[in-house]
Amino acid sequence: MTLSIVNPASQSLVRTLETHDEGAIAAAFHAARSAQPAWAKRPLSERRSILQRFRALLVERAETLAQTLSQEVGKPIKQARNEVGGVLGRIDFFIENVEAATADNVVLDDPAAKLVEAIRVEPLGVIANISAWNYPYFVGSNVFVPALLTGNAVLYKPSEFATLTGLAIADALHDAGVPKDVFIPIVGGGEAGAALLAQPINGVFFTGSYGTGKKIAEAVAGRMIKVQLELGGKDPTYVASDADAQAIAEGIADGAFYNNGQSCCSVERIYVHESVHDAFVEAFVREVKTYVMGDPLDERTYIGPLTRSAQVAVLEAQVADALERGATLHVGGHRATQAGANYFEPTVFSQTNHRMALMRDESFGPVIGIQKVASDEEAVALMNDTAYGLTAGVYTPDRARAERILREVNAGSVYWNCCDRVSPRLPWTGRGHSGIGSTLSIAGIQAFVQPKAWHLRG
Ligand code: NAD
Numbered sequence: 467m468t469l470s471i472v473n474p475a476s477q478s479l480v481r482t483l484e485t486h487d488e489g490a491i492a493a494a495f496h497a498a499r500s501a502q503p504a505w506a507k508r509p510l511s512e513r514r515s516i517l518q519r520f521r522a523l524l525v526e527r528a529e530t531l532a533q534t535l536s537q538e539v540g541k542p543i544k545q546a547r548n549e550v551g552g553v554l555g556r557i558d559f560f561i562e563n564v565e566a567a568t569a570d571n572v573v574l575d576d577p578a579a580k581l582v583e584a585i586r587v588e589p590l591g592v593i594a595n596i597s598a599w600n601y602p603y604f605v606g607s608n609v610f611v612p613a614l615l616t617g618n619a620v621l622y623k624p625s626e627f628a629t630l631t632g633l634a635i636a637d638a639l640h641d642a643g644v645p646k647d648v649f650i651p652i653v654g655g656g657e658a659g660a661a662l663l664a665q666p667i668n669g670v671f672f673t674g675s676y677g678t679g680k681k682i683a684e685a686v687a688g689r690m691i692k693v694q695l696e697l698g699g700k701d702p703t704y705v706a707s708d709a710d711a712q713a714i715a716e717g718i719a720d721g722a723f724y725n726n727g728q729s730c731c732s733v734e735r736i737y738v739h740e741s742v743h744d745a746f747v748e749a750f751v752r753e754v755k756t757y758v759m760g761d762p763l764d765e766r767t768y769i770g771p772l773t774r775s776a777q778v779a780v781l782e783a784q785v786a787d788a789l790e791r792g793a794t795l796h797v798g799g800h801r802a803t804q805a806g807a808n809y810f811e812p813t814v815f816s817q818t819n820h821r822m823a824l825m826r827d828e829s830f831g832p833v834i835g836i837q838k839v840a841s842d843e844e845a846v847a848l849m850n851d852t853a854y855g856l857t858a859g860v861y862t863p864d865r866a867r868a869e870r871i872l873r874e875v876n877a878g879s880v881y882w883n884c885c886d887r888v889s890p891r892l893p894w895t896g897r898g899h900s901g902i903g904s905t906l907s908i909a910g911i912q913a914f915v916q917p918k919a920w921h922l923r924g
Pocket of ligand 1: 605657896
């Protein structure tokens with residue numbers, strides 16, 4: 467079986483790769499199982515130095531890696547460079563914090579009773595990391611860096627749409643000194659992911675859509691292994707009545723359209739108080755009209771092609787449904803055929819409502835709906851009217867008002883006067899259909915170890 471890597475901007479074939487079949491995946495699992503104990507026994511300082519070398523190799527190879535990423539997922543080159551550069555801070559966070567996050571913890575030392583109670587952690591073992599294509603460096607490193615630092619072996623299945631990047635990551639890890647059997651890339655699509663889950667792995671860490679996440683949870687149900695799912699979103703932001711609508715439109719538009727709207731935490735719904743609604747829509751549309759769509763390798767390009775051609779039809783259906791239900795289209799609305807097969811015009815609607823798929827289902831593309839609201843309470847009710855719960859934001863100069871609103875919102879991350887933002891120091895976590903578990907932060911290191919309770923008498 468082979469996998470064709472196709473450039474989404476030109477539709478030209480970049481490379482053909484052999485995929486892993488079930489036998490090869492079983493062999494990879496056995497190799498990882500044998501190699502993991504020795505990796506875990508190495509001093510933490512050695513694993514940290516190896517990951518530090520990996521970081522240095524990413525810096526050294528940054529331009530080649532960005533070009534590869536841009537070619538296979540269609541990410542505009544500046545944004546590809548941002549991603550390769552942006553991952554360094556995450557690696558630093560993990561390297562700096564792994565020791566404290568996994569240190570032995572003596573919780574009782576009672577000489578009179580001759581009793582010591584201590585918590586020590588151990589790696590999970592061999593884990594599967596099944597990853598998405600939209601930010602392969604970010605979502606991959608959130609898992610494999612802390613997993614490797616804490617002594618696990620990783621079977622890493624990059625998305626079939628970001629496989630060259632996945633293989634480049636594997637090369638850099640191996641060149642840095644991670645043994646080949648401790649980090650094994652698995653090439654293939656959904657079938658390869660499913661075959662990986664059939665192995666007796668000790669945990670699965672998945673980033674992708676709700677639909678696939680549900681299948682994964684079902685596939686391993688009953689096996690009592692660690693399952694972490696980072697899934698999609700329909701992230702709202704609210705522009706309150708006292709916000710400076712003109713000043714904030716540019717930042718919110720970037721939050722909606724960066725990476726062509728293909729971010730799990732892209733702004734996907736905007737609610738605007740009626741008193742600033744018209745000014746906001748005008749400023750927002752003006753900003754979106756400045757976006758340059760084109761060849762992702764061109765430095766000027768802000769909107770590249772969609773990575774998956776199938777998503778074009780999803781966006782077309784959302785646009786048709788919104789129009790049919792009475793939304794006002796301000797700009798865009800069509801597949802941009804002149805620019806290449808997967809291009810879709812940046813699209814802005816107002817006068818939307820929750821009967822429209824545009825306001826309910828993840829768009830994962832350059833399409834956004836703006837809805838007028840009459841009060842903070844209405845905004846909160848609409849923000850919470852979703853099966854997802856990844857991020858939500860509020861724009862107002864009044865921090866107390868923002869905190870009052872954000873306390874009521876059911877989402878894993880909340881933003882005041884910002885959006886589409888991830889910090890390595892904070893847990894990245896979803897609620898509802900946005901997933902279970904946390905990556906990043908101390909919690910995102912401890913996710914890769916299991917505690918052992920020591921009762922020591924004598
Ligand atoms: P996807 O669900 O289509 O695929 C994700 C991965 O799952 C791929 O590697 C794919 O090959 C694999 N897969 C598919 N079927 C499988 C199966 N039956 N068993 C095992 N593996 C299987 O998602 P995608 O298109 O790669 O990514 C986009 C989605 O990811 C969006 O919904 C986005 O919001 C979400 N996402 C979430 C986060 C987050 O941190 N919450 C980050 C990035 C992307």
